[in-house]
Amino acid sequence: MWGEENLDRVRRICHNRFARVVTGWRNLFSGANWIMQNVDFEIVVVGGGIVGLASAYKIVSAHPGIRIAVLEKEESVAAHQTGHNSGVIHSGLYYKPGSAKARTCAKGRKELVKFAAEHGIAHDICGKIIVATDEKELVRLDELIEKGRANEIEGIEKIGAERIEEIEPACRGIAGIWAPCTGIIDFVQVARKLAELIEAQRGGNKVLTGHEVIGFERHDFYTRVVTNRGGFNTKYVINCAGLQCDRVARLDGVKPGVRIIPFRGDYYELTESARGKVKALIYPVPDPAFPFLGVHFTRMIDGAVECGPNAVFSFKREGYGKTDFSLRDAWDSLAYWGAWKMFMKNWMYGLGEYRRAFSKKLFLRSLQRLIPSLQTDEIRPSKAGVRAQALGPRGELIDDFFIKTERSSIHVLNAPSPAATASLAIGDYINEIATKQFGLKETAQKTDSGKTIKKPKKRKRRGKGAEGDAGAGGGQDL
Ligand SMILES: Cc1cc2nc3c(=O)[nH]c(=O)nc-3n(C[C@H](O)[C@H](O)[C@H](O)COP(=O)(O)OP(=O)(O)OC[C@H]3O[C@@H](n4cnc5c(N)ncnc54)[C@H](O)[C@@H]3O)c2cc1C
Numbered sequence: 486m487w488g489e490e491n492l493d494r495v496r497r498i499c500h501n502r503f504a505r506v507v508t509g510w511r512n513l514f515s516g517a518n519w520i521m522q523n524v525d526f527e528i529v530v531v532g533g534g535i536v537g538l539a540s541a542y543k544i545v546s547a548h549p550g551i552r553i554a555v556l557e558k559e560e561s562v563a564a565h566q567t568g569h570n571s572g573v574i575h576s577g578l579y580y581k582p583g584s585a586k587a588r589t590c591a592k593g594r595k596e597l598v599k600f601a602a603e604h605g606i607a608h609d610i611c612g613k614i615i616v617a618t619d620e621k622e623l624v625r626l627d628e629l630i631e632k633g634r635a636n637e638i639e640g641i642e643k644i645g646a647e648r649i650e651e652i653e654p655a656c657r658g659i660a661g662i663w664a665p666c667t668g669i670i671d672f673v674q675v676a677r678k679l680a681e682l683i684e685a686q687r688g689g690n691k692v693l694t695g696h697e698v699i700g701f702e703r704h705d706f707y708t709r710v711v712t713n714r715g716g717f718n719t720k721y722v723i724n725c726a727g728l729q730c731d732r733v734a735r736l737d738g739v740k741p742g743v744r745i746i747p748f749r750g751d752y753y754e755l756t757e758s759a760r761g762k763v764k765a766l767i768y769p770v771p772d773p774a775f776p777f778l779g780v781h782f783t784r785m786i787d788g789a790v791e792c793g794p795n796a797v798f799s800f801k802r803e804g805y806g807k808t809d810f811s812l813r814d815a816w817d818s819l820a821y822w823g824a825w826k827m828f829m830k831n832w833m834y835g836l837g838e839y840r841r842a843f844s845k846k847l848f849l850r851s852l853q854r855l856i857p858s859l860q861t862d863e864i865r866p867s868k869a870g871v872r873a874q875a876l877g878p879r880g881e882l883i884d885d886f887f888i889k890t891e892r893s894s895i896h897v898l899n900a901p902s903p904a905a906t907a908s909l910a911i912g913d914y915i916n917e918i919a920t921k922q923f924g925l926k927e928t929a930q931k932t933d934s935g936k937t938i939k940k941p942k943k944r945k946r947r948g949k950g951a952e953g954d955a956g957a958g959g960g961q962d963l
Contacts, residue, residue, distance in 0.1 A: 525717040526554040526689075528919070529710045530725055531698045531733050533557025535567040535672055536900050537725030538679035538692070539912035545686040547916050548925050552689040554719075555680070556712060558697035563676035565803060566727050567905060569870030571783045571791065573766065574598065574608065574668040575903040578633030578641055579778070585886040586903060587636045589914065593907035594666070600909060601670055604678050607786050610668035613766030616649060616658035618854045622770040623660060629770070630662055640665040655762035655856045667766060671786045672905045698726075701737045708893065721923045722894040723915060728802040728873040732817075734889070734896045741898050743875040743883055744821045747802045747814065748777070750794020751842055752867040753852075755782075759863035763790045767855050775834070776874065776884050776901060780851050791867055792852050797842045798828075798835060805869040807842060826880025875899035886911065890922055 528544060530537045533555050541555050557564070574597060577590030601608040617626045626643075633641045641664050649658045680692040700711040701722065709716045726733040731741040755763065768781040777796040784790050798818070801811040818824050828835060841847040845861065853859050875883040875898055886907075887899035895918055897911075904911060919925055 524707050524719050526552045526691075526719045527925075528553045528721045528723060528923075529708075529717060529719040530555045530723045531710075532725035532727055532730075533559075533562035533676070533680065533692060533694065534565060534725060534727050535563065535676045535679070535905050535908040536727070536897055536911055537723070538562060538676050538683065539908035540723060540725060540897075540915040541683050541690075541692075541912075542679045543909070543912035543916040544919055544925075545683055545690060547920070549687060551925065552687065553683065554690070554717060555683065555692045556696040556698055556710070556717075557692065557694045558713075560694050562680050562692065562694065563673045566870065566873060567676050568673050569805070569868060570672060570902070570905055571781075571794070571870075572669050572672060572785055573613075573783060573906070574610070574670050575906045576613075576633070576638045576641070576664045576667045577636050577903070577906075578629060578638045578662070578664055579771065580632065580636065580903075581884075582632060582635035584884075586884075586907070587632075589886070589907035589910035590903045591636060591638060592913075593903075593910035594668075596909040597670070597675070597906060598668065600678075601675065606670065606674045606678060608668055608670035609786065610666060611765035611784065612652075612663065612665040613667040613768060614644070614649060614652055614656070614658075615662040615664070615768045615770060616656060616855055617660045617770050618658050620659070625770050625773065626660055626662065628773075633662070633664070638664065638666065653764055653767055655858055656767050657857055658855070669766070669784060669786050675905075675908075698733060698736070703738065720893065721919065723919065724894065724896040725900070727900070728871060730873065730896065730898050730900075731875075734898065737891075737894055737896070739889065739891055739894065739896055741889070741896065743877055743887065743898055744817065744823060745802070745873045746818050746821075746824055746827070746876045747799040747804075748796045748872045748874050749799040749804070749807075749842075749869055750777075750796055750872060751807070751848075751869045752791045752793035753845075753848060753864040754867035755790040755792065756863050756865060759859070760788070760790050762856055762859065762863075769855060774831075776882050777872075778902070780848070782852070782855065792848075792864060793867075794870060795838050795841055795848070796872070797838045799871055801871075802873075803871060805871065807869075821876070821878075823876045823878045823880045827876055827882065830880055872901055873899075874901055888915075888918070890918055893923065895919060895922070 530541045537555055541553050545553055574594050575590055580586035617623055630643050644661045644663045649656055649661045683690050696712040696714050698712050702709040707718050709718050724733045731745045734741040763782045763784055765784055769779040771778045780793050782792050800815040801809040802814045883899045889896045
């Protein structure tokens with residue numbers, strides 16, 4: 486008798502306690518679910534350059550139920566690298582076969598040309614020549630054409646001096662490569678179109694200019710992205726901040742493993758009377774020790790012809806003047822041991838670039854290697870651009886694209902040239918990692934048509950590259 490009563494009491498106590506635990510867990514999960522449903526945006530992309538916009542565009546195209554915001558600190562999109570580049574649609578022949586650049590450049594180029602045609606964006610597939618002017622460059626020229634063939638670049642052919650003059654009458658060289666699928670485009674127009682399409686995809690999507698991301702508050706089930714104009718709650722963050730990407734990663738508590746070192750590129754332009762000396766695009770044979778292509782002639786989409794850019798270490802990340810200086814940016818570069826290693830390894834090259842940056846005569850001399858008839862009064866100073874070049878701790882210039890994936894964020898930490906050409910293919914890749922890493926397909930979310938997509942999936946482990954460095958393969962390439 487006593488035994489049964491006690492057993493009954495124990496049963497009741499156990500049942501109540503179990504019920505309380507279950508209710509507690511249920512409340513916790515429904516709270517989390519409520520938060521997940523009521524974030525401002527599922528994804529916030531930091532940076533309204535072409536990489537951020539192409540990534541957002543690809544994600545909203547693949548997942549129409551996703552609410553996405555692109556936050557851009559400047560008053561317009563494409564204000565930095567995307568708006569200060571050469572405007573060349575690269576063929577993809579330069580890049581190491583199998584590298585992320587090789588894999589995305591040709592794919593991105595084809596898609597970009599289709600995109601431009603569909604949306605009425607001015608472009609011209611005018612072709613380009615790469616010209617060797619010195620016997621020593623012939624081996625490198627052969628290596629380049631081999632790379633181009635390995636990368637299956639359409640129509641490339643090795644050409645001799647006569648054919649060079651046929652294509653570009655003012656140019657002189659001993660041999661060259663003709664790449665007929667290279668072209669020119671206005672990347673600012675592409676970026677603006679992408680922004681328009683992101684917002685048109687769904688009412689809740691926003692491209693917000695004038696919003697500088699200044700911090701992240703991580704909570705259990707969401708992140709508050711703090712900007713100069715208030716905050717937004719989001720589930721996931723994608724960092725495409727270009728020249729500021731390593732800083733944005735650190736704001737998010739992520740060790741980038743690389744440092745962005747800014748390299749300014751100055752351009753001259755041909756005077757109206759000299760424009761006839763360049764039909765399309767004339768490039769030198771690049772030095773494989775550096776990730777830059779060398780000063781070249783580029784006919785722009787508006788008919789102007791630009792010559793450049795050089796590559797000079799800059800004391801300001803977003804400084805377009807020759808003497809621009811920022812204490813913070815200079816400190817960030819110069820306090821990084823990798824930068825000193827790079828300076829020590831390349832001091833001769835660096836010094837040469839500095840001298841050329843301040844001397845029109847030296848700049849002209851580099852240009853005259855390709856067009857000997859060019860005169861001082863036929864070139865005048867033009868715009869400048871600053872490249873975001875990731876540098877590893879051992880002073881290595883990171884050549885390939887570099888992306889780190891975390892549990893609820895993705896960080897694009899090196900997207901130099903040809904990232905504008907490759908942007909739509911990079912966007913595909915970011916969408917692919919976001920889909921897997923964030924479980925986007927299963928995100929509970931009502932689409933505009935009221936259709937519900939599946940429930941949220943468990944969060945995955947931290948990305949494999951969380952603490953590594955790019956040189957050591959700590960991140961992911963594309
Ligand atoms: C001189 C030069 C010539 C080039 N020529 C070519 C070429 O001919 N062809 C080619 O394919 N590529 C070229 N490139 C490379 C190409 O321009 C870049 O690879 C590409 O534009 C990178 O795009 P992005 O979106 O990563 O960076 P960006 O265009 O720099 O965009 C990053 C954006 O993030 C924003 N941002 C930064 N921090 C924050 C923050 N905290 N909050 C909010 N927003 C923030 C910035 O304002 C910026 O708008 C060239 C680059 C340069 C510099």
